[in-house]
Amino acid sequence: MGINIAVLVKQIPDPSVEGSLDSSFRFNRSGKIVLDEADLYGVEIALSLVESAGEGKITVISMVPDGETTGVRTALAMGADEAIVISDSALENSHALATAKVLNAAIDTLGDIDLIISGTESSDGYTGTIPAQIGGLRNISALTFATSVEVNGDEIQIRRQSNEGIDTLKASLPAVVSVTAGVVEPRYPNFKGIMAAKSKPVSVKSLSDLGVDFESLNIDSQSVISIDDAPNRQAGVRIEDPSIAADKIIEYLQGTGVL
Amino acid sequence: MEAQNIDVIFVGEISNGALASHTFEIASLARKLGSSIKCVLSVSNSNSTFDVDAASVQLGEYGVNELHGVDCGKGLCGYGLAGYINRMCESAQSNSKDVIVVGPASYLGRDVLAHLSVFADRNVLANAIDIDLDSDGIVTTHMIFGGSKVLKAKSSGTSPQLVILRPKSISAQADSATQCSVVRAQAGDLIEAGASSEIINSEITQSDGPALDEATIVISGGRGLGSQENYEKLIVGCANELGAATGASRAIVDAGWVPYSKQVGQTGKTVKPQVYIACGISGATQHLVGMKGSKNIIAINTDDQAPIFSVADLGIVADVNVVMPELIEKLKNLKS
Numbered sequence A: 001m002g003i004n005i006a007v008l009v010k011q012i013p014d015p016s017v018e019g020s021l022d023s024s025f026r027f028n029r030s031g032k033i034v035l036d037e038a039d040l041y042g043v044e045i046a047l048s049l050v051e052s053a054g055e056g057k058i059t060v061i062s063m064v065p066d067g068e069t070t071g072v073r074t075a076l077a078m079g080a081d082e083a084i085v086i087s088d089s090a091l092e093n094s095h096a097l098a099t100a101k102v103l104n105a106a107i108d109t110l111g112d113i114d115l116i117i118s119g120t121e122s123s124d125g126y127t128g129t130i131p132a133q134i135g136g137l138r139n140i141s142a143l144t145f146a147t148s149v150e151v152n153g154d155e156i157q158i159r160r161q162s163n164e165g166i167d168t169l170k171a172s173l174p175a176v177v178s179v180t181a182g183v184v185e186p187r188y189p190n191f192k193g194i195m196a197a198k199s200k201p202v203s204v205k206s207l208s209d210l211g212v213d214f215e216s217l218n219i220d221s222q223s224v225i226s227i228d229d230a231p232n233r234q235a236g237v238r239i240e241d242p243s244i245a246a247d248k249i250i251e252y253l254q255g256t257g258v259l
Numbered sequence B: 001m002e003a004q005n006i007d008v009i010f011v012g013e014i015s016n017g018a019l020a021s022h023t024f025e026i027a028s029l030a031r032k033l034g035s036s037i038k039c040v041l042s043v044s045n046s047n048s049t050f051d052v053d054a055a056s057v058q059l060g061e062y063g064v065n066e067l068h069g070v071d072c073g074k075g076l077c078g079y080g081l082a083g084y085i086n087r088m089c090e091s092a093q094s095n096s097k098d099v100i101v102v103g104p105a106s107y108l109g110r111d112v113l114a115h116l117s118v119f120a121d122r123n124v125l126a127n128a129i130d131i132d133l134d135s136d137g138i139v140t141t142h143m144i145f146g147g148s149k150v151l152k153a154k155s156s157g158t159s160p161q162l163v164i165l166r167p168k169s170i171s172a173q174a175d176s177a178t179q180c181s182v183v184r185a186q187a188g189d190l191i192e193a194g195a196s197s198e199i200i201n202s203e204i205t206q207s208d209g210p211a212l213d214e215a216t217i218v219i220s221g222g223r224g225l226g227s228q229e230n231y232e233k234l235i236v237g238c239a240n241e242l243g244a245a246t247g248a249s250r251a252i253v254d255a256g257w258v259p260y261s262k263q264v265g266q267t268g269k270t271v272k273p274q275v276y277i278a279c280g281i282s283g284a285t286q287h288l289v290g291m292k293g294s295k296n297i298i299a300i301n302t303d304d305q306a307p308i309f310s311v312a313d314l315g316i317v318a319d320v321n322v323v324m325p326e327l328i329e330k331l332k333n334l335k336s
């Protein structure tokens, strides 16, 4: 028994290094790959839901073109139980809907799942569409942009920022929930966790292992045609003397007509 | 694709009781793309008192032909609206029309387009800043790598074409007034039981001052402020004097000093005020992409090498703790 949770985690090129594209406009993944920081919050929320339920299982799922598992090991070291990595070089140029279909096929292998947790948007592609796409594919509710998550029996409640304030929503399980970055403090993997992660199961699957037909993913429907430098602004006046700074700002504001 | 044979269906949005500014921006872009422009608006939940007829007159001035006010029931409306738009797409296509569906890069717009992509089995072009027609599809423009590069992508093949557009990318321009007819519809029954949700409580946060993405002046704070108390004292304090909206870098949103709704940048809001004032913000590319379209930029930072200065019209190399209290004092004196 207990709660059965899948957490979707993306493994991305280290965002602190400026990104680049290769000659066929593919994003360069040859450098260091990390667990997307935006997904640490989903892992943390899953861990705390299992803690408050008393028991449960957390499977992290990640899709990559290159067999990468470093990032999912981070999630396992934090305390997740198992990982599925879908790796297929055919997925190199995958768009979000294709990614959602592949992740969904992996979720299917988990049997009765109560909750699927994701980030609201990844740090590299940031389409922010995967969570609702998975909800749509499974015909279950997609509660997006949650700032807190509570599970009671087979009901889920979330809080969510709205244009006017905060909404509280409920839905029945199973459901997908995407969690906003920064809402909880993700735990750091400790030494014990890191050691334990080494022996936790990570199963690497190809598209054919999952029975996904590549053609059905429609990956070639979009292509990059050009990349150019964005127009840059020029720097203006510099003031280094703090004693005149406030006056200069007021003068400037008056010059623009806003004051 | 040819504009005269294209229906543009777009997701409108209500913010604080009025049509959001991005609704007019998308309408303005839609005129360039198609011959029939339809706006779909969720009028459920807290928007039930919204005046749809008045909105249709406003949208008519921007060339919109139809306004669909759709009630999606008690929960999140992304799924229901997407189901409704999917029907509109199918009926347009059965009349041999091509369809482009555009939504804003807001919570609602992303949810609707994501659900629609599943219904239509079509991928979404996200975070676009412009859309053009092409012989057999559309070309979308995107800012990548924190806005340092401009990428153009082509999406060909069968319609509908699905695009999420970043607010503040297109300037809203009224057109010769068009008769905009109102269609009222229910989409609650399009939502399957297992996919339904219910809003059980809505708290309205009273925001004082102008909205961040509509304000003439935006003053934002970053980690250089040192503390949440300083944000209140220096940023909110100065904003009160200037009638400005307050914004923030992600560093201080993550630190919990201010809510996410204040975040400016790649994963936050895009702002284009007359004047943007950045206090104690370093100017990471992900922040710059959200504010460098501002008409005038003032930056205050102790580090004369901070990248924010490369986009600042007025760069103040100084401590915010020294400059801001003095500025607030002087603004007060100016008023009295």
Ligand SMILES: Cc1cc2nc3c(=O)[nH]c(=O)nc-3n(C[C@H](O)[C@H](O)[C@H](O)COP(=O)(O)OP(=O)(O)OC[C@H]3O[C@@H](n4cnc5c(N)ncnc54)[C@H](O)[C@@H]3O)c2cc1C
Pocket (backbone or CB within 6 Å): A008, A009, A010, A011, A027, A038, A039, A042, A061, A062, A063, A064, A093, A094, A095, A096, A097, A099, A103, A117, A118, A119, A120, A121, A122, A124, A125, A126, A127, A128, A129, A130, A131, B123, B124, B125, B126, B127, B144, B145
């Ligand atoms: C600069 C750039 C622009 C892009 N633009 C587009 C575009 O316009 N349209 C498009 O369809 N694709 C686009 N892509 C490709 C897209 O990023 C990938 O297909 C990606 O695998 C899924 O989308 P996302 O990262 O945007 O997910 P999002 O929807 O932003 O991610 C939300 C959450 O979904 C989960 N998730 C996402 N990807 C994975 C994964 N691979 N494994 C496990 N969990 C995951 C994570 O929990 C994540 O926090 C772009 C990629 C880049 C680098």
Ligand SMILES: Cc1cc2nc3c(=O)[nH]c(=O)nc-3n(C[C@H](O)[C@H](O)[C@H](O)COP(=O)(O)OP(=O)(O)OC[C@H]3O[C@@H](n4cnc5c(N)ncnc54)[C@H](O)[C@@H]3O)c2cc1C
Pocket (backbone or CB within 6 Å): A015, A016, A122, A123, A124, B221, B222, B223, B224, B225, B248, B249, B250, B251, B252, B263, B264, B265, B266, B267, B268, B269, B279, B280, B281, B282, B283, B284, B285, B286, B287, B290, B300, B301, B302, B303, B306, B318, B319, B320, B321
């Ligand atoms: C995928 C991704 C998406 C992101 N999206 C966003 C986004 O949407 N928006 C965003 O803002 N960031 C975003 N970031 C984070 C971004 O990279 C930076 O980390 C962040 O903007 C830094 O915030 P900051 O400028 O407040 O802090 P810091 O970079 O720490 O800068 C603080 C500045 O304050 C100055 N300072 C210190 N003391 C004083 C003083 N007394 N007086 C004056 N100046 C002082 C310092 O010189 C320094 O320049 C994103 C990052 C990633 C990887």
